[in-house]
Amino acid sequence: MQTDAGRPLYRAAQVRELDKRTIAAGIEGFALMQRAAMAAYRGMRQRWPAARHLSVLCGAGNNAGDGYVIAALAALDGLQVQLYSLRDPASLEGDAGRAVTMARQAGVSFSAWQPQAALDGDLIVDALLGTGLAGEVREPFVSAIAAINASKRPVLSVDIPSGLSADTGAVLGSAVRASLTITFIADKLGLQTGAGLACCGELQFESLGIASLDHGDIEPAAWRLGVEAALPPRAPDSHKGDFGHVLVIGGAPGFGGAALLASQTAARLGAGKVSLATAPEHVTASLARCPEVMVHGIHSANDLGELLNAATVLVVGPGLGVGAWGQAMLRVALDAGKPMVLDADALTLLVSRWPMLRREDWMLTPHPGEAARLLESSGAEVQADRPAAARALVDRYGGVVVLKGSGSLVDDGNGLAVCPFGNPGMASGGMGDALSGMLGALVAQGLTLPAAAQLGVVVHARAADQAAAAGGERGLLAGDLASYARRLINGRTDDARDTSG
Missing domain, CATH: 3.40.1190.20 (Ribokinase)
Structure with a gap:
């Protein structure tokens, strides 16, 4: 299908393949995670420059790793950070484990999530669930998502609002309603249709220097239509x-x-x-x-x-x-x-x-x-x-x-x-x-x-x-x-x- 100027959209598995190829080409996985977290933190500060206190909620996997790095960046920047872990930080391995260490070294303290926990920040960072979510959201994530949505505070979702399907735009039981979503590497189909637009709030795309279209064997799942909406001018001698x-x-x-x-x-x-x-x-x-x-x-x-x-x-x-x-x-x-x-x-x-x-x-x-x-x-x-x-x-x-x-x-x-x-x-x-x-x-x-x-x-x-x-x-x-x-x-x-x- 030929489209107007827009951008390619991908499914979650395709984006994971792009991530894998980027790492195989020589960019260390943790360096890519830091690049993503820095892009998210920069976008957050541009959107909410007056924010002084963050509540960061982290789950497991690389999405949580992004959250821990954001927490570290915020602490080093002089912000007060409240961090709730929905998975034991000691259980995180690989790049996510390195992100936990980075946050600890920056002076961030962690608390285990409890359903009655208070979100004290004037801004919430959602790093609970990433694009790999397949089934319905379960506890303790259900209560955390409910608390985020009930807080009435601005929310930054990292890569995807937790609970949203990256492939279909459907809410998988419950999902965060973000004010700003910053998504990485390639834009996802599910962010652009169904509940995706409502859950994302404002959507910002950061390629992290990865040109998805250079991988010709990974065909986009869809194209996001562009803003161009005009037909060419008519010839002077036109008639009805x-x-x-x-x-x-x-x-x-x-x-x-x-x-x-x-x-x-x-x-x-x-x-x-x-x-x-x-x-x-x-x-x-x-x-x-x-x-x-x-x-x-x-x-x-x-x-x-x-x-x-x-x-x-x-x-x-x-x-x-x-x-x-x-x-x-x-x-x-x-x-x-x-x-x-x-x-x-x-x-x-x-x-x-x-x-x-x-x-x-x-x-x-x-x-x-x-x-x-x-x-x-x-x-x-x-x-x-x-x-x-x-x-x-x-x-x-x-x-x-x-x-x-x-x-x-x-x-x-x-x-x-x-x-x-x-x-x-x-x-x-x-x-x-x-x-x-x-x-x-x-x-x-x-x-x-x-x-x-x-x-x-x-x-x-x-x-x-x-x-x-x-x-x-x-x-x-x-x-x-x-x-x-x-x-x-x-x-x-x-x-x-x-x-x-």
Whole structure:
């Protein structure tokens, strides 16, 4: 999969292999640990320069070793250090054991963790569990994580928030909610999707001088999409016929709003023409909302013929309904042989009416609940391994899949891309409808399905970030995104505060 400028993401086992190769190439393991701890300590001091008292919690293995070295650096820097050990420091061997010795020599004293222990620091360092965690968190780590989260104090997580899966972004029973996470060697897939974004807080990547892409046999598990979100300027002699024709099919009787949103965002993202096929009762509302959209009142699927012939791409599903009207619309659309973006009710109908259908010329855009229906599983199972769910959807249905949610995923069967943008204000009705319209517009303008999916999720999420920066997250509406998305697709960020970069 080709992506915009971003960075590669890896699974935990791949990062361990990179670490192993670096050591084999001549960098001593403890020197690499010190390099990581110094990067974390430097980032911590830059973020919280006034901090004078640290509470450091250390588990076992190299993640704990990083914590002991950070404690030593802090003590040598004149900070007061409270250190809790969740594993007997005397039991730590190798580089982690050397880190324990370093902390002792710096004058740091250790206390064994007890569930009732007090965290006295004005800043907490989480070095409990690293990327090797496979099963659910157990005691005494459960109580330590609970105490960190209950402290309401700023938290630095070393490499990964304890309890988070580095591969899937799922919380393994319980996980630290960090203010800042500083991750090392290579960025991890699980930090960028699912619960990863919420658990990490601000994420800072430190390569420690290791160029992961130099190891060509270790293929990234995914790519983090970059901030670039503009299409090239248009030729001076362009006309509307050069930029495609989107046909939005949706808005069953009584459900007109979703299709109107999709149509408007398709127009704002630059489709040359946008038509809306909807129930007749919604025609007046569409004309009032966006007269540039050519709206058609559709009584039955027989009315779609000429519209389908004229369209470049179909967007089917917003407000479609699952009754007879919606079923008939989707059936005729599927027979039209045109590229398609399927969302919302179209996905529900796909499972119930065409469960064996597979195509390469469509894009499916489910949220986790819809993905669960498509895979005959549960939302919890989807969220437990979002990358695997995205791949399973492509394997079963073909085409390109956009698995929406925190850290939306794009999978085209050749690779996985992750969108790191977006905010909680997007948890409101109509956001998916706005996205489907944007995706249709990009396909209409000649982008391939994978390229349209990648660009579309970035524009959608960054538009939401800009809208939230301007007016706040609460009360953010899907209709607010269109004007910001228009600026982004034209490469314009002036006069709009952009905090998503």
